[in-house]
Amino acid sequence: MKYDYLVIGCGLYGAVFARQAKDKGKKVLIIEKRNHIAGNIYTEKIEGINVHKYGPHIFHTNNEDVWNYVNKFIKFNRFTFSPIAIYKDDIYPLPFNMFTFNKIWGCITPKEAKKIIDKQKKEIKSKPKNLEEQAISLVGKDIFNKLIKGYTEKQWGRNCKELPPFIIKRLPVRFSYDSNYYNALYQGIPIGGYTKLVQNMLTGIKVKLNEDYLKNKKYYDSISNKIIYTGAIDEYFNYKLGNLEYRTVYFKEEIFNNSNFQGCAMVNYTDKKIPWTRIIEHKWFEFGKDEKGKELPKTVITKEFSKEWKKGDEPYYPVNDKKNNFLYNQYKKLAKKEKNIFFGGRLGEYKYYDMDMVIDAALKFSKRELK
Secondary structure (H helix, E strand, C coil), X not given: CCEEEEEECCCHHHHHHHHHHHHCCCCEEEEECCCCCCHHHCEEEECCEEEECCCCCCXXXXXXXXXXXXXXXXXXXXXXXXXXXXXXXXXXXXXXXXXXXHHHHCCCCHHHHHHXXXXXXXXXXXXXXXXXXXXXXXXXXXXXXXXXHHHHHHHHCCCHHHCCHHHHHHCCECCCCCCCCCCCCEEECECCXXXXXXXXXXXXXXXXXXXXXXXXXXXXXXXXXXXXXXXXXXXXCCCCCCCCCEXXXXXXXXXECCCCCCCCCEEEECCCCCCCCEEEEHHHHHCCECCCCCECCCEEEEEEEEEECCCCCCCCEECCCHHHHHHHHHHHHHHHHCCCEEECHHHHCCCCCCHHHHHHHHHHHHHHHCC
């Protein structure tokens, strides 16, 4: 059988494109080298809890079209992300807001907090050249030292002075008593888990798991007219120009026979002496209850650790510094010379995408491609 489209990878980008192509009457096959669908948003039910197996994913967007799109496939709950940080046995609210400033400095008004930050950031005389300078210019030195430096250096495996300033710009800073992490109009978790969301997207679409496209490329190319490739772009070209750099993470999962481990979905550990970056308690993404509203008697936590990526590891965070971005652009030039193959998604475009951005990119590409 000849397919109109072969989609490589069953994460969000691949699933969205496949759905759009199927709805246009196209013959579509998805192949996935893992043993499950949904990519890194995959959830697995353990003790009645939808466990985020590749780290926490909270859907948030200001894009009404994207929000309406995902709600066609599943209902979302009203989860609001309000994590906390622990530094040397003290708890601090995240994102940085007036509760955080009150805890650190005792100030009550935004005017007081801004005065302290303005004083502390005076040492940054020019445009920030690295992450440390950018962070201090945003929130001052006290918060940088307690809540940013250790966590960031564990996460990226590099000194904050060696990291580009743009990484920290995504971090919310508010001079209000608002602990909602995301400044997004729409936010929530799919009821029943992300795997269920992707399953619903893939209704009527053929999916083959445990299939490695690059190991059987000649065959798969022969049965498809066009290919949507969502794997790593440098791997596709067999790393001929060198490999792009990533950070990867690994997890240690534990089940407890009590109903509450830490009282919230996520706690960041910002002291560099603590080896993990954060602990996730998955049940709180769905308020500690199952889909019928019943209280869950056990809990599942995941400790998350960060390390440098090597071949064979799952790539998570692109290291989008000048060197890597230059290398990606060289691969992008090679990709444009390929016939009937399109590269998309986090790995195909070497870009840190939030979920809504992935969906938006896939929908826009689908609109152009499926005319």
